[in-house]
């Protein structure tokens with residue numbers, strides 16, 4: 001089915017006939033204030049008008065950072081605008097999977113965008129886990145625009161946030177049952193790491209080291225310094 | 236002032252985009268029409284059940300195109316920093332061609348890019364340019380094709396950047412070589428002019444080897 005280019009109509013209570021997600025208009029997964037800022041933004045009006053799941057790629061490959069809203073005016077990031085567009089389009093499952101896999105391998109911000117969408121819009125908790133968990137092996141760097149400045153993150157870190165936090169990119173994420181709960185209900189197999197035992201061993205070592213560092217009271221402030229430098233470099 | 240282009244990078248008066256329909260497309264169109272009328276019937280019925288009045292969408296012309304995304308950023312750079320005198324109350328667009336952002340199809344001028352883009356998205360403009368305001372859904376195949384194209388495009392850009400960079404380095408090297416040669420020549424000239432052949436020590440007039 002085609003959609004109307006004008007999003008105001010999609011937000012019109014009376015007019016909405018599109019796909020329902022979590023029993024409601026998917027655009028409402030974003031809070032009203034955020035929706036209004038997106039629809040009023042120049043990026044939305046100029047760059048998001050008339051996109052479909054194919055032309056959305058043109059914009060997604062140009063993304064250079066992710067984030068929610070920033071600055072005093074709480075301007076929405078292009079990332080957030082495109083996520084909103086995805087909620088309007090509700091692309092077929094295979095398309096989202098293509099964004100995540102083959103296309104996501106090439107364009108990391110596209111992968112992050114699709115992961116954010118899956119977390120917001122997919123209704124089966126077990127599918128959210130099985131779809132997003134493989135991305136925990138992707139350690140590419142991402143820039144995140146925060147309300148006040150910039151932060152360095154990684155694809156795996158971002159996905160971890162999506163699975164663990166309740167608020168990401170100016171958006172309250174829908175409720176997601178904890179993994180163990182789904183395992184107990186036998187809706188999910190226990191997670192097998194992609195790298196197997198080797199990685200487990202590494203993680204164990206990591207944890208030991210972390211324990212030592214924390215024990216000494218030397219929290220990794222120097223690391224943070226490096227991170228912000230890298231962000232600045234990437235400009 | 237350069238003639239303003241439409242949102243799609245082409246002049247909006249250009250009608251070459253209008254498709255010439257072949258039989259197949261015509262059949263598809265007919266089917267689409269039928270589907271729409273079925274949908275409308277359903278919507279009308281549902282509205283009646285809910286006790287609401289049914290509002291039909293404005294009818295779209297037969298040959299209307301799907302609305303598509305802009306191919307490129309709107310070119311607003313050449314307007315930045317320019318002051319243009321606009322009559323008061325021109326927010327709705329001023330009839331005719333004037334200073335600012337001109338829409339060819341609607342013969343309206345807007346004073347800033349925001350109002351201009353809002354106009355390009357408006358129903359009025361879409362009707363005037365023969366667009367339906369409806370965006371066709373993309374298939375997985377189209378998504379894949381688009382991805383392959385973007386990937387190629389990015390690879391080409393990267394390759395060009397590399398070529399550009401090495402070309403720039405080469406140009407800079409030649410330039411430096413020429414300047415060094417020129418300095419050497421002047422130095423020798425001066426040395427010949429002084430009797431002892433040692434030249435004037437403080438006669439450096441070049442700019443310390445800065446490449447201009």
Ligand SMILES: [Zn+2]
Pocket residue numbers: 338339340341342354355359360363
């Ligand atoms: Zn117009």
